[in-house]
Amino acid sequence: MSISLDSIATEAFQKAAPRDRILTVARDLFYRLGIRAIGVDAIAATAGTNKMTLYRHFASKDVLIADCLRAFAEECRGEWEAFRAEHAPDAEAQLRAWVAYVSELMIKEADRGCALANAAIELPDKDHPARRVIEAFKTEQRNQLVLWCSDAGYERPDELADELFLLLEGARVSIQSVGVNGPGARLAHMMRTIIDHHPRQ
Secondary structure: OOOOHHHHHOHHHHHOOHHHHHHHHHHHHHHHHOOOOOOHHHHHHHOOOOHHHHHHHOOOHHHHHHHHHHHHHHHHHHHHHHHHHHOOOOHHHHHHHHHHHHHHHHHHOOOOOOHHHHHHHHOOOOOOHHHHHHHHHHHHHHHHHHHHHHHOOEOOHHHHHHHHHHHHHHHHHHHHHHOOOOHHHHHHHHHHHHHHHOOEO
């Protein structure tokens, strides 16, 4: 999810602590331009600070990348919590609300896709601190789907959850490669069809 750099001109941004400014700028630049394409010099300059200050708050660029993705994951958790609370305690309603949510999200992310998935491609080293953030969050999402499918009374909930999860990840790639009018535009319909035809206990 991109943080518009238009916000940098605001008084609130200018008054923010250096660490917060660095994190805001890094998230935007990493997402829009790519992790490898952006160096700490550009981040520090755009944040209105310097490399010494950046390294005081983040031991390395790798740590900064991990913290950016951790902040993104935390925002996603907040959004999931919102529609989970709105439809509690109905697991079926929560599952279908998630389908609607991710389908709309695909359109919003059409230009660059999922920040975590993009980072995973750019960071092949499994020992990179950001990889642990990515894998933990994606696993958390998959486990939540399994729980919803189980609580909603579907047989083989892990199988249904995996089908939905893989559809989502595939749609993200499709929308980036062929646009919002390609197969990814049918994500919600395909997910609902799979759910509707999956056997219940």
